[in-house]
Amino acid sequence: MTTLTDRYLAATLRSVPVARREGIDTELRASIEDMVEGRTAGGQDAGTAEREVLTELGDPAQLAARYADRRLQLIGPTYYLAWERLLKLLLSFVPATVGTLVGLVAAADGGTVGAGIGQGISAAIQVAVQIGFWVTLVFAILERTNTPLGLPGWSVDQLPEGPVDRQITLSDVTASIAFLALFAIYLPFQHYRSFVPADGDGNLPILDPALWSFWLPFLIAVLVATIGLEIAKYRAGRWTWPLVAVNALLDLAFAVPVVWLMSTDRLLNPDFVARFEWLGEGDNLKSITTVVVVGTALVTLWDIIESAVKTRRHSA
Structure with missing residues (x-):
């Protein structure tokens, strides 16, 4: 009969590279057995001990991601600040500029003023959505491929001189x-x-x-x-x-x-x-x-x- 440990290992190993599965299987199985033995030595039932140990290890998918060094977040801490700063910069003026230009062109091209305003607002919203999607997509790809951005590192020289008056x-x-x-x-x-x-x-x-x-x-x-x-x-x-x-x-x-x-x-x-x-x-x-x-x-x-x-x- 397949034990809970076997099922847990199977669920974990199918998400890691094939070349590493045997080594991870041996390491993880030994760790689980040691933890179960530690609990049974204290008088706990073996079945209960196994269930509690596997529960503490958590979701097999998360454990597999740690073994495979695979990020589970869309934008990780390495690139998050660069992503946030660029997104804020673009959203601060590009949608409003495009929306204004579209509205002006629509109004000047024989359309009504209301239609021009409506088209300008619609264009601004669409541009904002497109900026959010494409900037996030690019940084997500950079995050997963570990592509260096070549940005200067932070130093204490960047600290402000003092409170802004x-x-x-x-x-x-x-x-x-x-x-x-x-x-x-x-x-x-x-x-x-x-x-x-x-x-x-x-x-x-x-x-x-x-x-x-x-x-x-x-x-x-x-x-x-x-x-x-x-x-x-x-x-x-x-x-x-x-x-x-x-x-x-x-x-x-x-x-x-x-x-x-x-x-x-x-x-x-x-x-x-x-x-x-x-x-x-x-x-x-x-x-x-x-x-x-x-x-x-x-x-x-x-x-x-x-x-x-x-x-x-x-x-x-």
Whole structure:
């Protein structure tokens, strides 16, 4: 009759290389017999002792993996940190960038704004899933083939100098991101629900619908990129000159089109202007244009100067 030990050994050995089975069989069988004898010498029943010993040894598949030096995890400790860092880096900007570009192309190619946003979100999700799958697959293969990555080893020289004196707080970044996100959402939202009634209880967009051919998708993309900048600022903990340069570029990318469109009477929806008679009286519309242009220029200039001053103070 086949004993529990024979069955346990058979289950273990079928998962190890053939060339090592005989040696492992001899070694493991001897170990089991020694442990069983130790228990029976203390007065325990042989059958009970055998069952308890095999239970302590655990799942035969796990024991076989240890004998064969085969990893049972998808990404082991050797490559885990490299996998995690690369995955976080790619997911931090690639899906959002692809989604924004797809949405802009869809909206500019004669599609509706809603369809463009939907396609952009769908593309971002698909890209994120693909990045997660392929990066994990590559590292799993590297793990199992013991392929060296050639990455520099860790040393104490990589330790930070001391606690980071944060110049940029989480509350400030959260408030900025919330404002930017609401602004970016409102641009397409006002096209469908601006809360300005038109004739026949319809919706009257505040901004000229003709701008959806390019400028409004462009401005939304700038706002999304600015959200990415806010995240980068928080991760850095303080302003740096590269961040100042990117901030100035994004500020100008938003402000210049707004100023130009407002100055040429192309920003506001003509039907919206006609809806309010007082806008057409005297220089009212011109005054509003001046306020928007000057206000946008001052806010942009202030933001650029403030970021540069903070960077200069910190680096001094």
